[in-house]
Structures are given as C-alpha cells and as structure tokens.
Amino acid sequence: MAVVRSPKDLVAGLMFIGIGIASIVIxxxxxxxxxxxxxxGYFPRILGILMILLGAIIALRSLRVTGPPLPGxxxxxxxxxxxxxxxxxxxxxxxxxxxxTIMLIxxxxxxxxxxxxxxxxxxxxLLAVLAVGVFxxxxxxxxxxxxxxx
Amino acid sequence: xxLLSHLALGFGVALTPVNLVYALIGAxxxxxxxxxxxxxxxxxxxxxxxxxxxxQPVSALIMLAGIYYGAQYGGSTTSILINMxxxxxxxxxCLDGHQMxxxxxxxxxxxxxxxxxxxxxxxxxxxxxxxxVPLSELALKFGPAEYFSLMxxxxxGAVVLASGSLxxxxxxxxxxxxxxxxxxxxxxxxxxxxxGVPELTDGIGVVTVAMGLFGFAEIITNLESTEKREMVAAxxxxxxxxxxxxxKAWPAVLRGTGLGSVLGVLPGGGAMLSSFASYTLEKxxxxxxxxxGKGAIQGVAGPESxxxxxxxxxxxxxxxxxxxxxxxxxxxxxAMTIHNIQPGPQVMTSNPALFWGLIASMWVGNLMLVVxxxxxxxxxxxxxxxxxxxxxxxxxxxxxxxxxxxxxxSVDIMLTVLFGLIGVIFVKLDCEPAPLLxxxxxxxxxxxxxxxxxxxxxxxxxxxxxxxxxxxMLIAAxxxxxxxxxxxxxxxxxxxxxxx
Numbered sequence: 147m148a149v150v151r152s153p154k155d156l157v158a159g160l161m162f163i164g165i166g167i168a169s170i171v172i173x174x175x176x177x178x179x180x181x182x183x184x185x186x187g188y189f190p191r192i193l194g195i196l197m198i199l200l201g202a203i204i205a206l207r208s209l210r211v212t213g214p215p216l217p218g219x220x221x222x223x224x225x226x227x228x229x230x231x232x233x234x235x236x237x238x239x240x241x242x243x244x245x246x247t248i249m250l251i252x253x254x255x256x257x258x259x260x261x262x263x264x265x266x267x268x269x270x271x272l273l274a275v276l277a278v279g280v281f282x283x284x285x286x287x288x289x290x291x292x293x294x295x296x
Numbered sequence: 297x298x299l300l301s302h303l304a305l306g307f308g309v310a311l312t313p314v315n316l317v318y319a320l321i322g323a324x325x326x327x328x329x330x331x332x333x334x335x336x337x338x339x340x341x342x343x344x345x346x347x348x349x350x351x352q353p354v355s356a357l358i359m360l361a362g363i364y365y366g367a368q369y370g371g372s373t374t375s376i377l378i379n380m381x382x383x384x385x386x387x388x389x390c391l392d393g394h395q396m397x398x399x400x401x402x403x404x405x406x407x408x409x410x411x412x413x414x415x416x417x418x419x420x421x422x423x424x425x426x427x428x429v430p431l432s433e434l435a436l437k438f439g440p441a442e443y444f445s446l447m448x449x450x451x452x453g454a455v456v457l458a459s460g461s462l463x464x465x466x467x468x469x470x471x472x473x474x475x476x477x478x479x480x481x482x483x484x485x486x487x488x489x490x491x492g493v494p495e496l497t498d499g500i501g502v503v504t505v506a507m508g509l510f511g512f513a514e515i516i517t518n519l520e521s522t523e524k525r526e527m528v529a530a531x532x533x534x535x536x537x538x539x540x541x542x543x544k545a546w547p548a549v550l551r552g553t554g555l556g557s558v559l560g561v562l563p564g565g566g567a568m569l570s571s572f573a574s575y576t577l578e579k580x581x582x583x584x585x586x587x588x589g590k591g592a593i594q595g596v597a598g599p600e601s602x603x604x605x606x607x608x609x610x611x612x613x614x615x616x617x618x619x620x621x622x623x624x625x626x627x628x629x630x631a632m633t634i635h636n637i638q639p640g641p642q643v644m645t646s647n648p649a650l651f652w653g654l655i656a657s658m659w660v661g662n663l664m665l666v667v668x669x670x671x672x673x674x675x676x677x678x679x680x681x682x683x684x685x686x687x688x689x690x691x692x693x694x695x696x697x698x699x700x701x702x703x704x705x706s707v708d709i710m711l712t713v714l715f716g717l718i719g720v721i722f723v724k725l726d727c728e729p730a731p732l733l734x735x736x737x738x739x740x741x742x743x744x745x746x747x748x749x750x751x752x753x754x755x756x757x758x759x760x761x762x763x764x765x766x767x768x769m770l771i772a773a774x775x776x777x778x779x780x781x782x783x784x785x786x787x788x789x790x791x792x793x794x795x796x
Binding site for chain 2: 154155157158161162165169172173176177180181182183184185186188189190193194196197200201203204207213214216217219220223224227228230231232234235236238239243247250251254255257258260261262265266269270273277281286287288289
C-alpha cells in the first residue's frame with residue numbers, strides 16, 4: 147500500500163493527467179495532419195501527451211517525496227468574492243454602473259471577517275462616483291450610468 | 297553616432313506633454329501598488345490593459361512600463377518602514393532595511409534605496425539602448441526553428457530560475473500553451489476548444505486570464521488568512537546619509553546594478569531574482585557578514601539597485617526578440633498585440649519612435665520617481681493605513697469594470713470568475729500561475745513557428761538539432777534543467793528562497 151507523502155502533488159498530478167487526456171480526446175476531433183503539414187489537432191495532441199507524462203511523474207513522485215498537507219478550504223471568501231463579481235457582470239447593463247457598483251462593494255465586503263455594513267455602504271457610494279468619473283466620463287467607456295439608460 | 301540619434305528620437309517622443317503625463321501616472325500608480333500589499337504589477341497592468349485601448353500605443357506602453365519599475369520603488373518603502381514587502385522583489389530589503397529603521401536610520405535607508413534605484417535605472421536604460429540594435433540585427437537572422445527553440449529556452453529558463461517545483465511549473469506552461477490554443481486556428485479556420493461558445497472562437501483574452509489568476513485569486517487568498525498586519529511604523533529623522541554610510545553603500549550600488557543588469561536579461565530573471573542574488577553576494581563578500589540582518593546599509597543599497605536594474609533590463613528580450621521572460625513582460629506582449637504591434641526584432645525598424653520612445657521614457661520615469669518618492673513618503677504611509685476590507689472591494693470593482701469594458705458582455709466576467717476559481721485551486725496545490733501566463737502568451741507563436749519549421753524541413757523533426765543556433769539554444773535549455781536537478785544547486789535554491 148503506497149503512502150501518499152505529498153497530497154498536494156498527487157492531486158496536482160492527477161489534475162494534469164486529466165487535463166492531458168481531455169485535450170487529446172477533444173483534439174481527436176480535429177484533423178491531425180502530418181509533421182510536414184500540421185493540422186489543427188497536431189499541436190494539442192503533442193501537448194496533451196506531454197501533460198499526461200508530466201502529470202504521471204508528479205503523481206508518482208508524490209508517493210516518495212514528502213510535501214505539505216492539503217490546506218483547508220474556506221467557502222465564504224471564494225463564493226462571496228466570485229459571486230459578487232459574477233452578479234455585477236450580469237446586472238451592470240440593466241441596472242447601470244452606479245447601482246451595480248454599490249451592490250458589488252456591499253456584497254464583496256461581506257467576504258471579510260471585518261465587515262462593517264455602514265462603512266461598506268459609504269465606500270460603495272464614493273466608489274460609484276469615482277467609477278463614473280474615471281471610466282465613463284474620463285475614459286469614455288460605454289457603460290450606462292443609471293437603469294435603462296442603454 | 298547612431299545611438300545618439302536614436303536616443304534623440306526617443307527623448308523627443310518621451311518628453312512630449314502627453315507622454316510625460318502618462319509616464320507620471322504609470323510611475324505614481326506603480327509606487328502606489330508597490331506600497332499596497334495584496335496587489336502587484338501583474339494584476340494592475342492586467343486591470344489597465346483594457347483602458348489603454350483608446351491611447352496611442354507609445355503612451356500605453358510608457359504607462360504600463362512605469363507601473364512595473366514604479367512598483368520596485370514603492371515596495372522598498374513598506375519594507376523599510378513596516379517590515380512588510382509590498383512587492384516580492386522587496387523581500388530582502390526588509391531584512392536590513394527595517395533594522396536600519398529601528399535604529400533611527402529609516403531616512404538613510406529610504407534615500408539610498410531611491411538613489412541606488414535611480415543610478416541602476418539610468419545604467420540599465422543606457423544598456424538597453426546600446427544592446428538593442430545588435431541584438432535585433434542578430435534576431436532578424438533567426439528562422440522559425442531558431443524562434444521555436446528560443447521560446448523553449450525562454451520558457452524553461454523562466455521556470456528554472458523561479459522558485460517552486462520545476463515539474464509542476466513546466467506542466468503549468470503546457471497548460472498555458474493549451475489555453476492559448478482556444479480559438480480559431482489561423483491556418484485551417486477550425487475553431488478549437490471552443491465548445492460551441494461563440495465568445496470563445498476568438499480565444500480567451502490575456503486580461504481575463506491574468507485578472508482571474510493573479511487578481512481575484514490573490515484577493516481571495518488574502519481574505520482566507522486572518523492574520524493581522526503589524527502597523528508599527530518607524531519614525532523618520534532626516535534623509536541625509538553620513539559620509540561613512542555613503543562610503544559603504546556606493547560599491548554595493550555598483551555591484552547590485554551590474555548583477556541586476558545581467559540577471560534581468562536572463563529568462564525568468566527580473567527584479568526579484570536580482571535582489572535575492574545581490575543580497576547573497578553582499579553578505580558573502582562583506583568584511584563583516586555578522587552585520588547583515590542587523591542594519592547593514594549594503595544589504596539595502598545592493599538589492600535595491602539590483603531590482604531596479606533587473607526590472608528594466610528584463611525589457612531587453614521583449615523589445616529585441618519579442619520573447620517575454622516573466623509575467624509582466626507577458627502582459628506587455630498582450631498590450632502590444634492589442635495595439636496591433638507584432639512583438640519581435642522588427643519593431644525597432646518598423647516603429648522606431650515607439651521603441652526608442654519607450655526606452656527614453658524609462659529613464660524619465662526613474663527621474664520622476666526619485667524626485668517624487670521621498671517627499672511623498674508621508675502620503676504613502678497614510679495610504680498604508682487604509683484597511684484591507686475597504687481596499688479589496690475597490691480593487692474588485694476596477695477589475696470588474698475593466699474586464700466588462702472589453703466587449704460589454706457578461707461572458708468575459710464569467711470567464712474571469714472561472715479563472716479566479718482556478719487560480720485559488722492552483723494556489724492550494726502550490727502550482728505557480730506565472731508560467732501559465734507565459735505559456736499562454738507564447739502558445740500561438742510557438743505553434744506557428746513549429747508549423748513553419750516543419751513545413752520548411754518537409755516534416756523532418758531533427759531540423760531543430762541540425763541548425764546550429766537552434767541546437768545551441770536547446771542544449772542550453774537542457775543544461776539549465778540539469779543544473780537545477782543536481783542536488784547541491786537545488787538545496788541552495790531552496791535556501792535562497794527561505795531567506796525571509
């Protein structure tokens with residue numbers, strides 16, 4: 147029974163193997179061509195093979211070389227930060243920059259353990275003004291300021 | 297002499313009011329993000345790339361370059377004053393710089409930092425100007441096989457000289473190459489890895505990848521750790537150096553400048569490697585090595601000059617050969633491509649105003665930084681006191697607007713968010729994102745050169761070995777790998793990166 151001495155490397159190695167296999171599978175849909183006349187599938191296939199090789203070596207080494215354990219995973223920062231940006235992207239063209247900004251600041255601030263709602267709200271309003279000034283007026287980007295402006 | 301007329305052209309471009317303003321903006325922004333922890337030049341440049349669309353190419357590059365070397369100046373301020381490196385290249389400055397501050401010599405440390413950086417910046421700019429013409433002429437003789445091997449050497453060199461697991465870094469490069477393939481194949485018109493999503497047929501944008509992997513992932517990782525930062529700022533009592541300090545410091549400045557200039561050109565080199573190497577050198581050749589770690593001025597003067605020289609000379613491979621050798625340069629390639637400039641040796645002849653203007657403005661920027669930094673220290677200190685909980689939503693906002701403004705579609709934001717998630721996974725698994733960015737930017741070029749080389753050789757893969765320059769580069773790449781794999785070197789490398 148092999149002892150996994152470096153869990154991070156094992157997971158990474160398996161991940162790379164997976165990516166390599168996926169690349170070869172997807173690339174098999176494209177014409178391979180020959181060395182002299184490379185088709186669209188040629189380079190991806192080479193890369194896929196290299197990936198699988200490297201992934202295998204990394205995974206095998208993880209059984210021999212000691213490494214740090216897998217760190218914990220805190221859900222709140224990841225979900226809140228990414229979620230708030232995602233929502234920003236979805237609503238900004240309908241709600242306009244000002245409202246979306248305030249929403250983004252308020253939501254993303256909640257990811258921090260030091261969250262203070264009033265402070266976040268003020269920051270949101272100030273940043274909304276700054277954003278409009280710099281991006282819409284200064285750089286002339288085409289983003290609506292208020293709802294329904296586009 | 298040709299060089300003088302080139303420089304004259306360059307300064308003519310760099311000293312126009314518009315470009316002076318952009319150089320200033322870049323330098324100030326760079327110092328700002330250098331001072332602020334949690335955001336670095338890569339994320340900032342990625343964030344500003346979309347906003348440079350409306351600018352002239354020269355102005356855009358001047359500003360972005362200013363951010364990179366400005367960050368070197370800013371990072372040293374926090375290292376000295378609050379023992380926290382704002383930038384990875386300022387880590388060594390913490391060791392002796394903060395100790396000097398504790399002894400009441402903060403002003404001297406800051407001054408020698410700024411002056412050493414300026415000297416190094418001037419020297420490096422002249423070096424770039426001198427080396428540019430011969431190197432570009434050499435590169436014009438390269439065929440596709442040489443270019444491919446050069447890119448292989450560059451990529452291997454970049455990971456060999458960086459910290460972390462070599463195997464995983466190479467795997468990240470390959471992953472980057474694969475991501476670069478997403479999109480329509482130029483030669484056959486086939487949409488590859490697009491999964492039927494129309495927005496992917498043009499490929500993934502470099503801003504998207506960089507922002508997600510470097511910006512979002514860093515913010516999330518920062519939020520996960522709940523350690524409080526000690527905000528004990530040291531008092532500054534006057535800025536002048538004593539004669540004795542100056543005598544000890546200036547040889548270190550010279551050595552740091554020389555070392556940084558050489559290391560900056562090497563693939564994977566740049567500011568960080570140069571500063572580490574300089575500290576090690578100073579400690580080794582010092583008559584009183586026990587002083588190091590307790591406030592030896594050479595421990596500040598050397599690395600600070602080295603990191604500035606390294607940052608500037610890392611532009612050489614980009615401007616002369618078109619090969620980026622670290623993540624920041626990879627983004628500069630992205631910036632040039634956005635402005636329809638194909639990076640490579642022909643940039644010098646087809647776009648001399650841009651080329652020499654950029655070089656000249658690096659010196660102008662350095663001058664601005666040394667003049668502005670010391671008086672503005674008070675302001676930087678105040679800014680450091682803004683709590684992170686207020687700072688990071690603002691950073692997120694600028695990133696989000698920047699990404700959205702590329703195409704005004706939410707698909708770009710979704711992709712960036714996805715890369716943010718991927719970036720966090722990579723951090724957890726100790727996989728470095730910088731090699732991925734390098735591979736991503738070079739991927740299409742590598743495939744194209746591989747294809748052309750094989751086409752010309754009628755399918756003979758040994759063409760890379762039969763052509764002498766190409767063979768030389770591949771041998772160098774193998775040597776680099778072997779050198780790192782040897783146990784002695786590996787141990788030294790790990791020790792060097794444990795110094796903080």
